[in-house]
Amino acid sequence: MVQTWHIGVDDTDSQNGMCTTYLATLIVDFLLKFPVKFLDFPKLIRLNPNIPYKTRGNGAVAITFSTTEEIDEKIWKGIVEIVEKNAEIKDPKTDPGLVFLQGEVPSGFHKLYHQALYRVVSLETVKQLLKKQPTEKHFYLKKGRGLIGAAAAVGATLVNDYTYEFIAYRDPNQKKSERLIDPTSVINADKNVPLTFNNYDYENKQIMITPHGPDPVFCGIRGESCNAVIRMWELIKIFEPIISTMIFRTNQHTQVHFPKIFLGHEISPYLSVTVKGIVEKKPRDHPGGHVIFTIRSENSLIDCAAYEPTKQFRKIIRELIEEDEVLVFGGVRPASEKNPITINLEEIQITKLTPIKQRITPKCPICRASLTSSGRNQGLKCKKCSYISTKKEFSYKQISRKIRTGVRYVIPVCAQRHLTKPVSRIVPLQFHLSPEIDIQQAFYAFLERRILFTTNTKNKK
Numbered sequence: 500m501v502q503t504w505h506i507g508v509d510d511t512d513s514q515n516g517m518c519t520t521y522l523a524t525l526i527v528d529f530l531l532k533f534p535v536k537f538l539d540f541p542k543l544i545r546l547n548p549n550i551p552y553k554t555r556g557n558g559a560v561a562i563t564f565s566t567t568e569e570i571d572e573k574i575w576k577g578i579v580e581i582v583e584k585n586a587e588i589k590d591p592k593t594d595p596g597l598v599f600l601q602g603e604v605p606s607g608f609h610k611l612y613h614q615a616l617y618r619v620v621s622l623e624t625v626k627q628l629l630k631k632q633p634t635e636k637h638f639y640l641k642k643g644r645g646l647i648g649a650a651a652a653v654g655a656t657l658v659n660d661y662t663y664e665f666i667a668y669r670d671p672n673q674k675k676s677e678r679l680i681d682p683t684s685v686i687n688a689d690k691n692v693p694l695t696f697n698n699y700d701y702e703n704k705q706i707m708i709t710p711h712g713p714d715p716v717f718c719g720i721r722g723e724s725c726n727a728v729i730r731m732w733e734l735i736k737i738f739e740p741i742i743s744t745m746i747f748r749t750n751q752h753t754q755v756h757f758p759k760i761f762l763g764h765e766i767s768p769y770l771s772v773t774v775k776g777i778v779e780k781k782p783r784d785h786p787g788g789h790v791i792f793t794i795r796s797e798n799s800l801i802d803c804a805a806y807e808p809t810k811q812f813r814k815i816i817r818e819l820i821e822e823d824e825v826l827v828f829g830g831v832r833p834a835s836e837k838n839p840i841t842i843n844l845e846e847i848q849i850t851k852l853t854p855i856k857q858r859i860t861p862k863c864p865i866c867r868a869s870l871t872s873s874g875r876n877q878g879l880k881c882k883k884c885s886y887i888s889t890k891k892e893f894s895y896k897q898i899s900r901k902i903r904t905g906v907r908y909v910i911p912v913c914a915q916r917h918l919t920k921p922v923s924r925i926v927p928l929q930f931h932l933s934p935e936i937d938i939q940q941a942f943y944a945f946l947e948r949r950i951l952f953t954t955n956t957k958n959k960k
């Protein structure tokens with residue numbers, strides 16, 4: 500009988516190495532030794548980016564396959580071994596979790612995924628959910644906090660919008676922060692493959708596909724289709740060995756972490772929120788380059804911050820004035836000794852601009868020079884020709900604002916979270932391969948060509 504299995508894995512990496520996607524790649528390679536059929540690309544699922552115990556981008560991975568064989572025990576043991584051997588368990592903050600679920604994914608897992616995208620979920624809630632599943636096995640090391648991300652990744656649905664990421668891996672023992680890559684080739688490839696995005700930050704002149712940590716990821720290329728991310732990889736020039744590659748289907752850059760509008764009083768630390776409000780106190784520049792303004796939402800006053808790393812975005816923020824109506828998107832930072840609870844901005848939309856009126860000084864009807872006031876409760880006079888008017892009537896003109904309604908103002912690429920939807924991502928979704936079978940075929944087509952993507956073969960071109 501054909502059985503479907505779902506694997507979720509999370510929290511295996513640390514600041515000093517490893518990456519949960521690399522561990523997932525090892526699991527895929529392990530599964531390829533068995534008579535299994537992958538039903539999808541492995542899924543790289545980003546969860547609430549404001550979780551305090553994340554290592555980098557709060558990513559978890561899910562893998563789905565089917566098999567007719569009674570081999571699940573062997574597979575389960577092998578995968579547990581991979582996690583035990585490769586997880587960075589010496590790091591006090593690494594708490595690996597592995598979930599193995601048979602059959603259709605129960606609705607509780609989908610619900611968990613949607614919650615984990617924007618709020619803090621307790622480990623206890625997840626353990627209760629797992630307990631209810633008769634076909635479930637799970638494994639964890641230490642506190643096992645990774646079970647939260649692992650179970651949420653199993654529940655992830657990538658139906659309406661999704662993207663792909665091609666990840667190339669270097670030797671995991673290679674701990675240097677530098678990646679040897681030709682920047683010009685990245686820019687050229689970016690221009691040639693429009694269905695990829697966030698390859699290069701043109702405003703801040705930064706390559707965005709290479710991370711800077713001591714992890715095995717050499718680079719990650721993001722795009723709308725698997726062919727686009729492969730094409731981009733083929734076009735870039737790199738100067739170090741690549742030991743493996745994988746393509747993930749992901750929820751990255753789909754903005755799913757902002758599912759609803761919050762009212763001021765509903766805001767609490769670590770949530771990802773969208774809040775509708777009115778600018779109560781105009782933007783102030785703070786030491787360190789941060790720009791902060793205050794909104795009123797219902798009866799709550801909330802600080803909103805465009806921190807220094809958001810670069811040019813701060814120019815937009817500085818244009819806000821009192822009474823502008825806005826929709827702010829961001830992560831909630833808890834209050835500190837010095838600062839109140841604050842929304843760390845990822846995006847702002849202006850829903851209503853307050854008009855700014857400027858007084859126009861009348862002209863002298865005789866010599867056209869500008870009239871000036873004759874004094875309090877008096878009229879106007881012309882200093883040039885001594886004309887005097889007893890009336891003090893000014894007209895006003897409306898000053899055009901530099902910011903507009905109906906525009907998504909998003910932080911620059913170099914400051915974006917993995918879930919932030921870049922402004923460039925306006926590609927309609929028909930580019931995606933919709934029927935399930937095509938996704939499956941696309942993954943197998945990738946696996947067939949995969950050997951060509953390691954460096955030795957790539958450099959021979």
Ligand code: ATP
Nearest residue numbers: 510553554555556557558615619620644645647648
């Ligand atoms: P990556 O480096 O792979 O991008 P990450 O390493 O930054 O991701 P982890 O090390 O996996 O993140 O740490 C995140 C931890 O937070 C995991 O233990 C995960 O289970 C947990 N977690 C994820 N989302 C939530 C949530 N919404 N509520 C509570 N815990 C969460």
